[in-house]
Amino acid sequence: MMENIDIKEVEVPAYQSKDYKNGSNVRWCPGCGDHAILNCLQKAMAELHIPPHETVVVSGIGCSSRLPYYMNTYGFHSIHGRAPAIATGVKVANPQLSVWVVTGDGDSLAIGGNHFIHAIRRNIDLNIILFNNKIYGLTKGQYSPTSDRGFVSKTSPYGTVEDPFHPAELCLGARGTFFGRAIDVDMKSQTDLLVNAARHKGASVVEVLQNCVIFNDGIHKNITDRTWRAERTILLKQGEKMLFGTENNQGIVADGWRLKAVTIGEDGYTMEDVLVHDASCQDNTLHLKLATMGYVDNLPVALGVIRNVAAPTYDESYQKQLDTVRQKKGKKTFTEFLLSSPNVWEVK
Numbered sequence: 001m002m003e004n005i006d007i008k009e010v011e012v013p014a015y016q017s018k019d020y021k022n023g024s025n026v027r028w029c030p031g032c033g034d035h036a037i038l039n040c041l042q043k044a045m046a047e048l049h050i051p052p053h054e055t056v057v058v059s060g061i062g063c064s065s066r067l068p069y070y071m072n073t074y075g076f077h078s079i080h081g082r083a084p085a086i087a088t089g090v091k092v093a094n095p096q097l098s099v100w101v102v103t104g105d106g107d108s109l110a111i112g113g114n115h116f117i118h119a120i121r122r123n124i125d126l127n128i129i130l131f132n133n134k135i136y137g138l139t140k141g142q143y144s145p146t147s148d149r150g151f152v153s154k155t156s157p158y159g160t161v162e163d164p165f166h167p168a169e170l171c172l173g174a175r176g177t178f179f180g181r182a183i184d185v186d187m188k189s190q191t192d193l194l195v196n197a198a199r200h201k202g203a204s205v206v207e208v209l210q211n212c213v214i215f216n217d218g219i220h221k222n223i224t225d226r227t228w229r230a231e232r233t234i235l236l237k238q239g240e241k242m243l244f245g246t247e248n249n250q251g252i253v254a255d256g257w258r259l260k261a262v263t264i265g266e267d268g269y270t271m272e273d274v275l276v277h278d279a280s281c282q283d284n285t286l287h288l289k290l291a292t293m294g295y296v297d298n299l300p301v302a303l304g305v306i307r308n309v310a311a312p313t314y315d316e317s318y319q320k321q322l323d324t325v326r327q328k329k330g331k332k333t334f335t336e337f338l339l340s341s342p343n344v345w346e347v348k
Contacts, residue, residue, distance in 0.1 A: 017042040019046065024069050034067070060083040064102055095315045105130065109144070109146065128203065143160050146166075178308050180205070180207070230246045233301050262274075280309055
């Protein structure tokens with residue numbers, strides 16, 4: 001007779017951020033915002049408890065794209081703008097892997113623009129981190145697709161005559177299911193955002209406003225400086241009032257079709273008038289307005305999870321389709337597949 005055996009809960013291995021670091025010397029410039037992003041990513045991975053050997057980091061070209069060299073995970077330093085395409089192949093081939101795409105504003109929004117939007121449109125379960133410093137850093141200071149109109153650089157000595165991309169508009173325009181934003185110097189909020197992005201099923205895009213100390217130093221200072229950060233940014237939290245300010249007494253309200261910043265207790269506005277954030281609303285109209293605050297008006301720049309909705313993912317849908325076809329037609333060898341095709345010719 002078999003004895004009763006006590007079955008204990010299987011404990012999830014406790015990982016620390018150091019488990020995702022390797023011994024490589026980090027070769028970014030001292031003070032570069034990339035250091036903070038790397039640190040936050042490693043902390044987020046530890047919180048997610050996904051083993052390093054089940055994690056893949058794919059990058060393109062640029063300063064940001066050196067990141068896989070500093071990870072104790074699988075990594076792939078690909079070519080300019082093609083990281084989403086390669087990451088798609090990795091995820092579809094092995095859906096169990098946690099796949100991250102590391103890219104910059106020049107890498108993903110210029111030559112990689114189509115790969116970026118189609119990975120989002122397909123809703124592939126990838127975690128895309130977009131480092132946005134509004135400059136080409138690795139190639140020494142040319143203006144990028146996110147540089148502001150009038151920006152003076154080596155390739156625009158008299159100022160650019162172009163309007164920039166806003167990554168949020170591209171993401172939501174491609175029917176994105178997750179978009180969030182962080183600043184490199186707020187490491188706690190950034191780590192929390194990366195964790196939320198990884199837990200989202202589908203393509204998640206996290207824009208990190210990052211500082212390039214050499215070619216574009218202080219580009220985000222108007223919102224990141226501690227002196228006025230609380231007045232010029234708002235950290236959105238699901239189900240909570242949209243409040244900001246040094247004393248947390250300012251809020252975002254609806255003013256017709258527009259959003260408006262008000263002070264609670266002034267001009268007749270009360271806490272009841274302040275909007276409650278709902279990142280899970282399928283309609284992205286309000287999400288787009290929130291994501292573009294501070295770019296098209298004098299409202300605070302929105303940080304945190306701005307959009308997070310459920311939708312079918314490409315990798316799961318593809319696998320289900322594959323399983324259905326195999327059940328109907330059976331699994332064929334490559335030779336059988338070729339010979340059973342209607343497109344067969346005999347060469348004499």
